[in-house]
Structure formats: C-alpha cells, structure tokens
Amino acid sequence: MSALQLGWKLSRPAISAAPMALSAHDQMKEFWKKNEKLNRPSSPWIIYWPHLPMMTSLGHRTTGIVLGTGLYGISIGVFLAPGDFNSIIQGIQSLEIAAPIMCALKSIVAFPLVYHYINGLRHLSWDAGYGFKLNTQYKTGILAYGSAAAIALLLGSLSYW
Structure with missing residues (x-):
C-alpha cells in the first residue's frame, strides 16, 4: 500500500535560503578582528596574575608529570645502566657530595611526590564537596605547599640524624 493510498500528504520541506556557514578559518579571522x-x-x-588556587592546580599537574616521566626515566636508566642497583648507589656515594647539598637534593626529589600526595587528598575533599570556598582554597593551598616542603625536608634529612 502506498503513502497516497493511506491518505498521507507528501510534501517537500521548504528550502532555506540562509547563507552558508563560515569556515573555521573565517570564524577565527573574525574572532581576532573583533579582539x-x-x-x-x-x-x-597579560591580564591574569598568578594566584594561589591557580598555582596549586598548576603545581599538581606539574608534579604529576614530573613523577610519571621521572619514574619511567629512572626505571629505563637503571635497566640500561651497566651493573646492578647497588653499584649505582655506590657510584653516587663515591662522588662524596657534602651532606647539606645531598640533603637539599634529596628534599628536592621528595617534594613532587609529597606535594602531589597531599594536594591529591585536597582534591579528594573537593570530590566529596568540601573546600570550594575561596578562603578555604587559600588556606588549604598554603597548607599543602607548606606541609609538603616540611615533609620533603624531613625525608631528605632522615639519613643524617
């Protein structure tokens, strides 16, 4: 049975005479002209000054990248290096780096891990719905940076006590 036999009207949709959309390139040119x-x-x-919530977010992302690339880099380096892990440690010890410098280096290496962990806990509290007020973000941001620096310094100095 055809559509006409069922009593349906067959009509064509009206053809619109609207102009064609601009290409993405043309849209970008218009955007920059307007700006x-x-x-x-x-x-x-140029117009946004760095503020603490922005810097804690940037720090979290940066430490995540540093940890990921550092893990792969050190793992591949240890795998490709001649000898075993103990010989690598003995090689570092044979450099006889002064204790304060070695403590600072260890603290610098510890900081990304500690900060990423502490700020990750901060993000988990945000996932639970807490800590979104601006003054709370500033307080927890200062706490995250300060405690991460203190704990990294403690970890870097443990072998010198």
Missing part, C-alpha cells in the same frame, strides 16, 4: 578592534590582549597571562 583587535576591542583592544583585547592576545594572551590571558
């Missing part, structure tokens, strides 16, 4: 006309800066770093 130039309004005297807007081309980079947000």
